Amino acid sequence: MRSPAVPFLVAVVAFDRVNPFHLSVPCVVFGDSGAFEVVVCAAEPGPLRTRAGFGLTDLAPLSVLRKADAIVVPSWRDVDEPAPGRLLKALREAHARGARIVGLCLGAHVLAQAGLLDGRRATTHWEYAAGMAQRFPTVQVDADVLYVEDGRVLTSAGTAAGLDACLHLVRQHLGAAEANRVARRLVVPPHREGGQAQFIEQPLPRTAGGTRMARLMDSVRRRLGEPHSLDSLAAEARMSRRTFTRHFKALTGTTVQSWLLSERLALSQRLLEETDQPIERIGEMAGFGSTVSLRHHFRRAFGVAPLAWRRSFRAVRQPSRA
DSSP states (O other), X not given: OXXXXXXXXXXXXXXXXXXXXXXXXXXXXXXXXXXXEEEEEESXXXXXXXXXXXXXXXXXXXXXXXXXXXXXXXXXXXXXXXXXXXXXXXXXXXXXXXXXXXXXXXXXXXXXXXXXXXXXXXXXXXXXXXXHHXXXXXXXXXXXXXXXXXXXXXXXXXXXXXXXXXXXXXXXXXXXXXXXXXXXXXXXXXXXXXXXXXXXXXXXXXXXXXXXXXHHHHHHHTTTTSOOOHHHHHXXXXXXXXXXXXXHHHHHSSOHHHHHHHHHHHHHHHHHHHOOOOHHHHHHHTTOXXXXXXXXXXXXXXXXXXXXXXXXXXXXXXXXXX
């Protein structure tokens, strides 16, 4: 494992007419921690300007991709325009040597052009998802999620979902506590529930019921060790089962059981990383009821056992003695 003294190199690919917000997302998220070194490189020669009209200067050459640990393509200017051949070649070579490749928003189309999404699940902005599926039939396009990780390739939905994807990488590399710290500084949630569908179909509810639901969810987060169900939460909210389900879906984009599982897994991660509590106790505190249940859901969600997760993040935090 890389020593904390050696920063994890993240290369962000800039191009002519890049959206400034898209370019800034990985720079801000990864640049906030000393564990990452962020370098912005030029995908093409010549002076580059953003869509806002200002120029980009002092960019690194594309050759920086040869040594990057992760490469972020923050978007692309036109899904119908082929990306530069040298960029596609550099992405393929970087992936072949083991680098993480990230395509945010329309950047997923660049990864598809490079052939890195063949046979993989991926996502992109919902408005361009159908076109991506038609243009790249070997890609399993999922338009309902905020981001998808398949192997060493990560793709995100539109605009703000890039924050979710980048925070996901921070969580993987440094743990939940650091991801939460970065999210707090950015004044965004460390993990959003649901997917793009909640943004396509309707806005966040601003009704009294929506406010009541938000307060209840905050309360449940503090009581995850207790048994909760759709019926018990509906009773707490003083709503019928049907009304509660409708409000909850509108607010989160997901079901009660899916939300509870996600919250319990997130709490388990924090307890594993930040405490010395035994696995049995963590299972109780997070509301899984048994160690067997915790291990089952944890392995299914993250691909590793809880103890392996604890060892990995403890190793990340240990100073190198070399």
